[in-house]
Amino acid sequence: MDSCQIVNTSLIRNILVPFDNSKHAVRAFGHALDLARKYHSSIILITVTDEDQATQWLNDTPSRQHGVEKSRNSEFKRIFKILETQAAKFQIRFEAMILESSTIAESIISFATKKNIDYIVMGTHGNGMVKEMMLGRVSTNIALNAHCPVVLVK
Incomplete structure (x- = not known):
């Protein structure tokens, strides 16, 4: 008699949070924490740095930029570590x-x-340590081209 199937409530198992330490990225992490608590999900946080800056050399020695990158x-x-402690509380x-x-x-x-992410939560733009990380063009590109839902947090 019951023709409705139970909806799988664990559709959000893995949440990705691109992170640049901007206020928008910190808010996105908070939103991801809330979702992870509700859906018993895991959070994967990534920061992307520009490899070209990290490998510059001048006169056979690492450039100052290499030191800044490190x-x-x-x-x-x-x-x-701080964010991991917050996640561990829940x-x-x-x-x-x-x-x-x-x-x-x-x-x-x-x-x-590649990591079978079910949901991406990210800031709309950033002014943190890696300014190029979360500019509007990056978040828009991800929102339009990702295989999974994307939530943009202001």
Whole structure:
């Protein structure tokens, strides 16, 4: 008699949060935490840095930019620990990583596809440590081309 099938409530298992430490990215992480609590999902947080900057050399020595990039990555790792602690309070599985690529939007889309991401939550633009990370053009590109739903957070 019951012709309705039960809807699978675990449609959101893996949430991706592209992160640049801007206020929009921090808000997006908060939104992802809320979703992960409701759906018992895991959160994967990624930061994308430009590999060209990280590999520049001048006169057979690493350039100053290489040192800045290493320092920036250390700062992201410190922030990742803080965010991991917040996720742990709600028993949310959390993973964070830094990707090196000069094509930010394409790298995020590719990562989401390879990792079977069900949902992307990201800031609309950023002014954080990696200004190029979340400009409107990046979030728009991801929203239009990702294989899964994308939520843009202001």
